[in-house]
Amino acid sequence: MARGEFDTIAALYVPLTRGDPAALGLRDDAARLRLSSRDELVVTTDALVAGVHFLDRDPPADIARKALRTNLSDVAAKGARPIGYFLSVARPRSWTDARMDAFARGLAADGKEFGVPLLGGDSTGTPGPLTLSITALGKVRRGGMLLRAGARPGDDVWVSGSIGDGAIGLLVARRELPHLAGKHRRMLLARYRVPQPRLALGRALVGVASACMDVSDGLVADLGHICSASKAGATIELDAVPFSQAATAAISARPALRKLAISGGDDYELLFTAAPAARAKVLKAARAGGVPVARIGHIHAGAPIVLVEDRQGGILRMARTGFTHY
């Protein structure tokens, strides 16, 4: 999900935080409120617009589930347990009662799957496209919240699951990969439409990971966000990045997709750093989280730039939001 604009107009919004530490400088996808001596409250908000973040003709239940799951993914990346969510809906006339029923069924299914209740919201008509805003609340033990800041030179860089399925899945949704095998197309489409928030892994990484976020803008751009917040650089070993069988098949047929896979968005996997001494703990957390993790690079001192090394030792230098030179 595009969070870019909030970044670019941070100059506009950061003064509005009035220096409240709970806002974390608006740099961390979430706010942290200390409301009791034991727990911290994590609050995260995402806006989604038809035609921008999803296609209006996507199945309504999938739209609902993706909206909720992308928020739960932010909660997961903070190491928190979700408490509930608030939903704002601006609904165009073309969204009939039948479509809204299907939308609500999607929320009901995921509410059950993740044990997350709707706690409130608002609904209104709009002459524009379907526009959603979800605010999710989570709880984490005091001091445990995972942040973008905290990666230290020498730390390993890890990622959960597989990378690139979301971006390649969007191409499938746009019918741009008609020659790919049906089973691969279905898998990639499902990954694009219904991401998997890594809640159990996130919780297991509390006290283990030095920095963490979810991959929504793309692996390289998001590692750049960790670098900026942590005031360090990073190197990704391209061959170590985990691709699914379906993504591998798509990349084999069209090699340029490898670049898309690491720079596109919508993965909603956890991207995190941890000291080399914590490798066994990371693997234990992955078992607890029920998802594989891969060590894909390391953090080093220096400017917050992400380098991508390929097999031959060549270096693809990438800016925060894409390739600048290679």
Place this chain on the structure above:
Amino acid sequence: MARGEFDTIAALYVPLTRGDPAALGLRDDAARLRLSSRDELVVTTDALVAGVHFLDRDPPADIARKALRTNLSDVAAKGARPIGYFLSVARPRSWTDARMDAFARGLAADGKEFGVPLLGGDSTGTPGPLTLSITALGKVRRGGMLLRAGARPGDDVWVSGSIGDGAIGLLVARRELPHLAGKHRRMLLARYRVPQPRLALGRALVGVASACMDVSDGLVADLGHICSASKAGATIELDAVPFSQAATAAISARPALRKLAISGGDDYELLFTAAPAARAKVLKAARAGGVPVARIGHIHAGAPIVLVEDRQGGILRMARTGFTHY
């Protein structure tokens, strides 16, 4: 602000709460989370769409302030102190940087006035109209939150400030009252564009009011909401309803506006009930809150219907959302 649709599709959304008591059955403009032994967290969400809740050509700073203030009004109605807010913005291309700067200045002014920080948010582009969603957080001592439910037969019905300025102010904004004196037009327009959240009054009513909400859908409809939640009826004495000098002038010129004043929305005054024995305490709370209050009727046993009595003892019978018979 129209909350009507969330009510009408409550059948769709209420099951999504999974019976979580924090959702308060989605009937109370806010959720209540018990996160510590001392305090409760109040969370409220409102969606606003250009052309629906405000006019796209309204001053950007006023749009921002109204969006924030309507949420603070919900926090006030719960007896809570605001902690901060989250903002989602879906921004059309016509909203230039200059307009967004003015929008942010409006938020900055009110953030300072009410001591409320922005804690997070999201911003995205949209092909549709400017669409805002604000989620506000507030804190109230455990057990203190004011609810719609709780009004008892025999209780007085009270309202703060003056009623009808918002609805008549909208007519001024639409240039439908050109013959009204300039000072009255300016006052009504200001009341429509920049409501006054009654935060100090709300806090002072904790432990005093038996039920409370803010007037957003209109006095009669909102008293109907208190009646429904409290399982009781209510009678309003029309002559006791406080109208501003400006609204009185408008009503004198066009008597039909009296009906609009009590059935239109956008007042953002507090509507509350309290036992007759608490009258002195209510007046003390009003002094603490810096706003006058008026006793406008009473609660009685029976169906959740709001009756409006006029001077001659005639009865205007009103449904929850408007007149059905008179």
